[in-house]
Amino acid sequence: MIFEYAPAPESRSVVTLRETYELFVDGAFTPAEGGEYLTTLNPADETKLAQVAVAGPADVDRAVAAARRAHETVWSRMPAAERGKYLFRIARIIQERSRELAVLESMDNGKPIKETRDVDLPLVAAHFFYYAGWADKLAHAGLGPDPRPLGVAAQVIPWNFPLLMLAWKIAPALATGNTVVLKPAETTPLTALAFAEICQEADLPPGVVNILTGAGETGRALVEHPGTDKVAFTGSTEVGRQIARSVAGTDKRLTLELGGKGANIVYDDAAIDQAVEGIVSGIFFNQGHVCCAGSRLLVQESIADELMPLLKARISRLRLGDPLDKNTDLGAINSAAQLERIRELTDTGEAEGAERWSPACDLPRSGYWFAPTVLTGVSQAHRVAREEIFGPVLSVLTFRTPEEAVAKANNTPYGLSAGVWTEKGSRMLWTAERLRAGVIWSNTFNKLDPASPFGGYKESGYGREGGRHGLEAYLG
Amino acid sequence: MPVPHTAFAPEATTNRALRAFLHGLPGVDEVGARARAQDLSTRSVKTTAKSQAIDLAISMVDLTTLEGADTPGKVRALCAKAAHPDPTDRTVPRVGAVCVYSDMVATAVDALRGTGVGVASVATAFPSGRAPMEAKLADTRRAVADGAGEIDMVIDRGAFLSGDYLKVFEEIAAVKEACGAAHLKVILETGELATYDNVRRASHLAIRAGGDFVKTSTGKVSPAATLPVTLVLLEAVRDHHAATGRHVGVKPAGGIRTTKDAVRNLVLVNEVAGPDWLTPDLFRIGASSLLNDLLMQRTRLSTGTYPGPDYYTLD
């Protein structure tokens, strides 16, 4: 018999969208001086969600000045324990409003409600909760007896985990006594603006958190603004390079969390069903819009013929569609531009000789959609094995020996994440030791936690976010 | 194409060959298996899908009474319930089978004649399995002779845990022979096997030895039929089918009390083994109190109001 799950949509009624959103500067929502707006869409159906102010240079000046004032007059002078209590309060409000935020995130981003509800939002609250507790314990963080905040942090975040990336940036910055000006991504500004409301609700002093919406130009104006002490960026390696160049010669501290082309190594003694799950979550979690995605499957040749049918059967079970349906595994691609890039690179993979496979999968008529895709017969020389696709496209390569697996895994300019699947402990540790990547998931994948440092080697960036290590980026 | 792990059938059945086969199976990562089961348990099954799932679950129930205090009267009452779970609503399907001790088989067969509900009997010194082989076989033969169409045997967990796979294998094979035309369900008592690796090995051992079903638990040991355990069993039958083309059934038993539990099991079946297994021929749920909860949820769906327990028969 066929067991069809009936639609199970999460209610949108928990979200009240405003038609227009302004910038959040110095504790208040104020229009951009240029009077320009951009429109943010629901990528699942291309409907307009809201129009959002575009911050220009004058707005950046204003926000940086507000942050400076807040830093000097309030935030850095406050007893650290009190600072921490603001963060605890924010964490609690996020928990209270988590369903609303999850729905809003799914609408603006296109990711499934299952993920925003069960992954993003719990992690967002946990991140604030974690760093809240650090605020009055910084002298014990191993960064010197009297670590000092840097001042004003300019923070630019991507669209793949809008609110989670905001939490990764803002929580440690605030805990350490810095104030922030944060720019959310052009296509996903809404949860950051909801967060601004939460700051108001928490009575956070004006200017401690400023949210400037806009596109690339706004981001550039912010990271190049001379009035900040710190730049933290998560996004593409290309933009990361520009930012690294632009802060050269300044006293600004810089952390970058950039792209990746993570290898997921499956040895022939792996727990095969869990490896299949790990491969699937490695590349299809968040539609593959994950910098630490396991986008290169390196499977030991001796087990490839056994693994691939299981993997394909499993992928065939993925449910693609309405992001707000609780049973959706794979949501919408975030934007038309990203969809185009995924298409282009995937087509290239096919043109270069890889075999392309997708399960039978009905794509919705409107919105941006891409079926889960597996490219087999990929070699290191193919573009799809080297360039970050940032979509639900898995490249499959094989290897014969552990040395070859490690060599192939490391044969990339990136170094963010990698996975290892083996039931043999010593081989796991041997492999993990040799992988040049900042996060190694062995017998699991795409696990995140506020206590766990995250960040890359090589061109995946520098600095760590999360854990005790994450404090270092915001203390001098 | 290399032969999948699970396709290997030991030619000469020696303990050594069995051990090599079972220990050559891929391991099961406990955390990963739990996470997968947890993830599937968040599937939201509502409205039409839920009605369909409830009726399917009812038809898969092995309505069970396995008490020292069982009497012919109790068994007859249970049989009446099995044939007509809701006497006021004839659209409710009958359950899959009634499951009783072997000495109650004749009573159950009598009570169920003409209803289409099967009679399953536990056998082989249920629940411990600690009895001489002759006694186990006699128990089985008697139940079959009295008309049981299904035999739920227990494996010798002691032998399994001590590494004597051959003994377990031979017992299952012998009981299978004693079953004749009756279907054999092999109870692994996963709560005593301690690891999912063992659960996977025991599943394949039971399948190799001729079991028609693998069943999680006796219901007398906790934990019983947890979702991750059922997941591992479903993977075993899925892999066996892929390797040989033969369908083996799965029966979680013990601890499945609510409609939500039952639906989660069906989701697991659907997404792990596949829709082929969504039939009472290949999936059963061993339970007693579950049935009334399914009936209550059925009413709730059709009438829109919450019913009370007094509106459903005790047995």
Place this chain on the structure above:
Amino acid sequence: MAERRNTRKAARGAAEAGGGTGGPAPARLAVRKTYKLYLGGAFPRSESGRSYPVTSDSGQHLANASLASRKDARDAVSAARKAFGGWSTRTAYNRGQILYRVAEVLEGRRDQFAAQAVAAQGLSRAEADRVVSAAVDRWVYYAGWTDKFAQVLGGANPVSGPYYNHSAPEPTGVVAVLAPRYAPLLGLTSVVAPVIATGNTAVVVTSETAPLAAIDLAEVLATSDLPGGVVNLLTGRVPELGPHLAAHADVNALDLTGAGESAVEFERAAATTLTRVLRPGPGADGGEEAWLDPDPGTARMTPFLETKTVWHPVGI
């Protein structure tokens, strides 16, 4: 300072031979040392064949140093990359033993280094002794760090789930070090020792004006069981070598201490491949006395370390 190509005809100072122009021949003619590069464990001349004269603080000619070229820098990066695998996977204990051995060998040659410091930098003998002692002690200091920094900087992370989660620092790889310009021994030691103590390998551009101590130190390194290629010393000019090292895609990190006015340009060049950059600190252009702090801590190690976090489920 003049650059010469295979010529040895510049005016010589009188310091070592003990005679001025036209004086009587010494009873014994001193044997001078040819200062070459230290590259991959060997002492080659610059592939360019160039050298440059090195003078003392007071302007007297001391020796000719090899003038390293772009290709020497490239070769040094290759040598450092080749040595990285072996050096980074040695046990921390073994690296500590070798760094301590460097201290031992340096201690045995303190007179030579002190005399060098007096001649080259015009230090008093007492000042020179103090600097040499501090340099020896600096090697001892970092010898002790090799098997401790991972414990200090890493650790277990209490994630909320059934996972063992652990972070540990690892060497970033090949580090290009532009050594302090005016602190040729203690300053050099202070920037190189932390780089290799943590398992990195180094390509070092030594003080342009006072490069001789570096090559003398290379002789110490070469006789202390330090594998070839772990430290590569290039004597020459930062403005010539720096751009190639900063932009080199196989350099993982860049220490700009001795970059002088080129620091910003090099930082920009490094951005192209996201090379880690340690900007010049406040004492970067100080003399040896700027490097006397006996406990520099972890500040010169952490910029050349990557934190690797490993997750593993905990189950049966």
